Structure formats: C-alpha cells, structure tokens
Amino acid sequence: MENNPRKAAGRPRSEEAREAILVAALAILVREGYENLSIEGVAREAGTGKSTIYRWWGGRGDLAVDAFFATIDETPDLPETGSAEEDFRTQINGMARDLRGPPGRAFAALLMGGRESPTVSAAVRKRWLDPRRDWARMRMARAAEAGELLPGVEPRAALALLYSPLYSPLLFGNTIPPAQDLSACFDLAARTIFRREKA
Amino acid sequence: MENNPRKAAGRPRSEEAREAILVAALAILVREGYENLSIEGVAREAGTGKSTIYRWWGGRGDLAVDAFFATIDETPDLPETGSAEEDFRTQINGMARDLRGPPGRAFAALLMGGRESPTVSAAVRKRWLDPRRDWARMRMARAAEAGELLPGVEPRAALALLYSPLYSPLLFGNTIPPAQDLSACFDLAARTIFRREKA
DNA sequence: TCCATACGAAACGGTATCGTATCGGGCAGG
C-alpha cells in the first residue's frame, strides 16, 4: 500500500520535504519533548506547509513515531553465539548504543507521548519493545534448556534484572548510562544468572 | 513562614477548598497525565474558582508536586537493622508499596512534568530521589565497611541493580511490579551483592 | 459588630494550536 507505483500521475512526493519534516520533528522531540511537539512548530522549523504534513501523517503521534524510528535500525541484531551471557551482553550494549544521547531523549519523549496517545504507545510496543522482548524471552528459555542458568533462577526475574538498569535512568531525565557503568551492572547481574565455565 | 498565626485577620483559608483542589489535581494527574493537567480543569473538577488556585499555588507544576506529595509520607522509614540486605529489602518494598497503583501513575506523570518544568524536576529530586538515594549510598558504604558485600562489588552498580527493577516498569506505562515479582528480582540481585551467613 | 480576607463565579484580552480550505506555482508521466 506504501510506495504504490501504479498511482503515478502528477508531481511526485518531495523527498526533501519528507526528510526535513522528520528531522525537524526529531529535533523538537529531543529539544522540547513530546508536549511541545506541534504540527505548526514542525512546519515552521522544517520550512514546509502544514498541509504537507497533514497530507502524509495523521497527527503528531504518527509523526513522532516515524521521526524516532527513522533513526533506528528496525531489525536489531539479535545475536546468536553459543553463550547466552554473551548474546545478552551484546544485545544490551547494542540497545544502549542506539539510545545513548539524543535518541534516548527522543525515546523518552515518545514514551511520555504514549501516556496520552494509545496509538503512540502501541507503536512503541510493536516496533521496539515486542521484538526485543520476544527475542530475550526465547533466548532465555533456550539458555534454561541448555542448562546455562544457575539453579533457582526465574527467567522473568532474570530478564527484569538484566534490562532494567538500561532503561530506568530515562525516567529521571538522564540519558542511558555510560558503557562502563552499564557493563558493571551487567556483570553483577550475570554473575547470579548464568552458569560460568571454570576459568 | 507557613501557617503564620500573627497574620490572622479576616476569613481564614478554606481547608475544604485546599483538599478538593489537591484531590482533583491528583485524580487528573493519574487519569490524564501531566499534559492534561490544567488549572481550569482542576478548578472545574474541584468545584472551586481559578482564583483560589492561583492564590495559593504558583502554577500547575507547583500544584502537581503538592498533590503528589500530599499522598506520600515525606519522611520514609529508612530502616536500620543489623543486615544491609534486610534494610534494602524493606526500604525497596516500602517504596513499592507507596508507588503501587494510582500513586505510581501520578509519580510517572510527575516525572514527565519534570521534563518540561525544571521546578517540578527539582522538587521531585529534592523531595523524593535525594533523601532515598542519600540513605542508600550511606547504607551501602557502611555495608562495604562492615564486610557485608561480596568481593568485587561496586556500590554504584549494586545500587543501580537493586533499584532499577522497581522504577523501570513506569517507563512503559505499567505500574510498579507485584510484590512477588519484585521479590524475585531482589533476591536474585542480593545473591550477587551481599555476603550471606551460612545457613 | 466590623472589617479584612477568602470564597466561587464570571468575564477579560491574549496566545497557541488545531484541522480545513484555498491559492498560485512547479514538476513529471503520458
């Protein structure tokens, strides 16, 4: 339904305008938060008309979601080595890399937006949370089967413990923790979750 | 400066109005988020005039902060038994109890508000985060001195690991995890942080 | 009883954004 070539007649859509709009929306999202993201503001900053935005997007929710995911690799690397611990470490580090700095603030702004727009909330869930969470659950289940977990470790709790330190700083306006802090947390958590080969 | 008795002359402030305003503000905060908290809306729902709100509060930031903390014990119990692990467990469970359900959504809404109002952000930091974090750091430092920590545990990382699972669900619109899930996380984390006496 | 003050209600002008409509001009496919 997108990019339908048979509909070609008349002036084609301006790629320049599309990009300018997404860039401006992302900048405002980072700079001023979801609350202050308005169609008029984006049009102003992008140097386009409002009509162009309304023609292609449904509203600021749509726009915010598109602007954020335009900067994100939608099919994240879900690694698959022999070691569950290594897989989780590289995946979490990858997420941290994606979200560190401005993208993290855009992400936080988007989550705030999700609090007033079910559409935004659903989009974030579907395009960010679900794929990563599904992978994590599956990977953790296979680790359990393979006997990679220490005895008495509940997969749910283990996942919460691994991922929470990554997300929680966003709540308080901070950005994603520096790699070294995150590593220290991960190591600490991993030590109580994964069985390790003797050195 | 507050509740100054020498200033008494004329009609006293209506306690009813004050409470109705705080209740309405909290309800709107929980129900519709910080974005949709407006002075006019609060006045409407509380059945008061706008002037009464503007007379006693500076704006919606002030009001939101007051409304939230009116439901919260400002001097939380910072326990002090012999065991650091037990102290952290009871403190975290206490925070979870305070924030579970509607108060948690109000808290999340307030954090969102902090993203656009430095005043709100500062108030949350000062009245919530700082006292608890200061206590936690001190308690952790003493635990380290007392040899209660396992070797190689960095206090910073340990604190992040203990507290993050409590906060992070708020980001995705959920509420504080149920006590049992939280307990599982805590136990898992504690196992890699605290030295335990042999059973 | 007096009077300072708080109360709710209402109205004020001002600002910001909404979503729609209209306009003249531009740009390709057919």
Add this chain to the structure above:
DNA sequence: CCTGCCCGATACGATACCGTTTCGTATGGA
C-alpha cells in the same frame, strides 16, 4: 503540451488555557 498531483503560503473559525480582574457573598477574629 497537458493533466494530475504535489508544493509552500496563508487565511480561516474553533477550541482550550492562560493569568488577571472584578463582583457580590461568606466567614470568623478583634
């Protein structure tokens, strides 16, 4: 060259709040 769609610009009425002010009433201490 022409037709259809896109472009930016601008204007529109509508809506929601803002923060202030005014008004008549209520209240309780001195």
